[in-house]
Amino acid sequence: MKKIIFIIFIIIFTYLANGDKLINLWDDYNITSPQQETTNQNIEREDNSIIHIKFNKDYDSALKDAKENKKYIFLIVTEQYCPWCEKLIDKVLQDTDVSRKLIQNYIPVIVDRNNDYYPSNIGITGTPSVFIINPYNGKIIDTIVGYRNRDFYLNRLNSIVALDR
Numbered sequence: 001m002k003k004i005i006f007i008i009f010i011i012i013f014t015y016l017a018n019g020d021k022l023i024n025l026w027d028d029y030n031i032t033s034p035q036q037e038t039t040n041q042n043i044e045r046e047d048n049s050i051i052h053i054k055f056n057k058d059y060d061s062a063l064k065d066a067k068e069n070k071k072y073i074f075l076i077v078t079e080q081y082c083p084w085c086e087k088l089i090d091k092v093l094q095d096t097d098v099s100r101k102l103i104q105n106y107i108p109v110i111v112d113r114n115n116d117y118y119p120s121n122i123g124i125t126g127t128p129s130v131f132i133i134n135p136y137n138g139k140i141i142d143t144i145v146g147y148r149n150r151d152f153y154l155n156r157l158n159s160i161v162a163l164d165r
Contacts, residue, residue, distance in 0.1 A: 053099050055110040059118050062109040066135035072160065073133040074106035077124055079113050084147040085128040095150045101157045106132070132160055 056062040059075070066073045076093075078085035092098060093108075102108050111118045113127055119138060122131055130144040142160055144153075 053093065053102060053108050055108050057110060057116065059109055059111060059116075062107045063135050066107040069107065071135075072106050072141065073131075073135055074102055074108045075118065075122070075131040075133060076108070076110045077113050077118065077122070077127060077129040077131070078110060079127045082127045088128045088147050092148070092150050092153055098150055098153050098157070101154060105157070105160075107135075 055076070056065070059073075062073055062075075065071075076085075076088070078089075089110075093102065113124055119133075121138065122129075122140065126145050128145075128147065130142075131140050132142040133140055142156065144156065148156075
């Protein structure tokens with residue numbers, strides 16, 4: 001019985017200690033929170049070398065933008081208490097080279113696995129999960145499950161664009 005109480009205490013303490021930091025993920029990267037309706041996939045330039053992506057939160061509007069701009073959809077499926085999701089967004093996708101590649105060829109979308117709409121043909125086996133989708137036929141071109149480093153994403157993003165040429 002003492003073990004169960006101890007485990008419950010640890011879970012509650014971890015939640016209370018990390019809850020604010022994890023919720024701030026939405027604000028830190030200009031990701032629209034699940035409660036907000038507005039979306040924006042524009043970029044902010046702090047100077048010539050730093051680019052921050054504003055992720056779209058609405059899959060349907062991203063689909064429309066992707067068709068209009070002839071770009072792929074870069075869909076990230078996350079969960080609220082996922083440290084690897086936070087690391088992917090913080091360390092990899094905000095990297096200048098990765099950000100530029102995403103902005104040039106993709107419409108970046110981020111959704112919460114449990115709270116947001118995304119296509120039903122997407123099978124989530126873990127988070128973070130990244131899907132690169134052709135907006136014209138809805139076909140999943142590539143799937144990346146789990147955290148990967150900057151070089152992995154640069155190679156993968158370049159190879160997918162090269163397929164189209």
